[in-house]
Amino acid sequence: xxxxRADLAAITSQNADALTLFDTExxxxxxxxxxPGKPAAVATDAGRxxxxxxxxxxxxxxxxxxxxxxxAVWPLPDGAFGVAIRPESGxxxxxxxxxxxxxxxxxxxxxxxxxxxxxxxxxxxxxxGLIVVANRDADSVTLxxxxxxxxxxxxHHPFGVTLYEGRAFVTDVxxxxxxxxxxxxxxxxxxxPTGERPYAVAFAAGKGFVSNQYEASxxxxxxxxxxxxxxxxxxxxxRASPPRPTKAASLWRTGSRTVCR
Numbered sequence: 001x002x003x004x005r006a007d008l009a010a011i012t013s014q015n016a017d018a019l020t021l022f023d024t025e026x027x028x029x030x031x032x033x034x035x036p037g038k039p040a041a042v043a044t045d046a047g048r049x050x051x052x053x054x055x056x057x058x059x060x061x062x063x064x065x066x067x068x069x070x071x072a073v074w075p076l077p078d079g080a081f082g083v084a085i086r087p088e089s090g091x092x093x094x095x096x097x098x099x100x101x102x103x104x105x106x107x108x109x110x111x112x113x114x115x116x117x118x119x120x121x122x123x124x125x126x127x128x129g130l131i132v133v134a135n136r137d138a139d140s141v142t143l144x145x146x147x148x149x150x151x152x153x154x155x156h157h158p159f160g161v162t163l164y165e166g167r168a169f170v171t172d173v174x175x176x177x178x179x180x181x182x183x184x185x186x187x188x189x190x191x192x193p194t195g196e197r198p199y200a201v202a203f204a205a206g207k208g209f210v211s212n213q214y215e216a217s218x219x220x221x222x223x224x225x226x227x228x229x230x231x232x233x234x235x236x237x238x239r240a241s242p243p244r245p246t247k248a249a250s251l252w253r254t255g256s257r258t259v260c261r
Contacts, residue, residue: 008066010051012039019053021068031068041083041123048090052106054083061092063106074109077102082133084126093131095121101133101144115149117142123200125161125168130183132168134158141170143183150186154179160200164223169208171198178210180226190226194219199239211238 008030011020019035019042022028037055039062044051051064059080063071080102082095091112092104097120103113118135121142125132131144136157143150155172158179162169168181171194178201180190195212202209203223210219211234218232 010042010044010053010064012042012053014038014040014056019051019062019064019068021066033064033068033070035062040081043083043085043092045085045087045090048085050085050090050106052083052085052092054080054094056081061094061104061106061109072106072109074104074106076104082122082124084124084131086126086131087128093124093126095124095133097121101131101142115142115144117149118151122159123161123170125163127163130163132161132163132170132181132183134161134170136173139172141168141179141181143168143181143186145183152181152186152188154181154188155191160198162201162203164201164203164208169201171200171210173197173199178208178221192219192221192226193228195231213237213239 007025009022009024017036019033021030023030037060038057039053039055042053049065053062059076059078061074061076077096079097080094081097084093086093092106094102094104099117101115101117102111105112117133118138118140120137121133122136123134129145133142136159139156140151140153154170155175155177157174158170159173160171170179172179176194176196178192179188182189194210195215195217197213199211199213206223208221208223216234216236220229222229
């Protein structure tokens with residue numbers, strides 16, 4: 001096993017039932033670990049030495065440290081899908097497609113809280129005091145803060161959520177755009193055009209990068225002005241991006257073309 005470190009990416013491979021740890025500086029694979037149950041979403045917390053991954057068949061929360069050592073496996077409600085780590089507590093936030101987000105203690109597997117969302121919650125992200133959930137079949141996001149849940153309309157089939165500089169960037173898969181949401185006013189402040197079937201957004205050097213599944217490209221935009229700068233060609237069906245810019249990155253992909261089923 002590699003030593004625990006922060007400059008790595010954790011990548012799930014759904015068809016291979018595996019978790020890969022990848023060094024983002026040397027571009028070397030550090031470990032390939034068994035992770036049964038068709039794993040999908042994954043989240044990391046370098047400060048807490050924590051990797052959380054959701055398996056979908058059967059549904060379970062797999063807990064690892066950054067060295068790849070398995071700590072625990074906890075059952076989840078049927079339909080568990082997305083995962084994020086709540087920064088205040090290190091607890092797991094799991095979206096469940098029947099219409100709620102559950103907060104799970106990764107040490108005991110106990111459910112601590114539950115919030116109702118719109119239909120088919122998918123991607124989610126969290127920062128101190130805020131949880132943002134993309135409701136795929138409701139064409140909306142749910143903003144959860146101070147014990148209150150507010151719903152904001154987006155484009156068609158929102159999926160990926162990334163929080164950056166106090167704003168939520170949500171990929172609207174069937175609208176070919178990114179909705180930029182101000183969580184304070186709970187409104188969409190910009191819509192950024194993308195390639196076909198955008199999936200997720202990541203940020204680096206003041207720019208946003210959107211993976212466009214059906215166009216084999218990345219849309220690059222200015223993170224401040226939201227102006228589209230260029231498009232970069234990729235291999236087929238790019239899908240995954242880190243949920244937020246930290247040294248320990250989380251990636252997930254299923255190896256399948258279809259997202260909106």
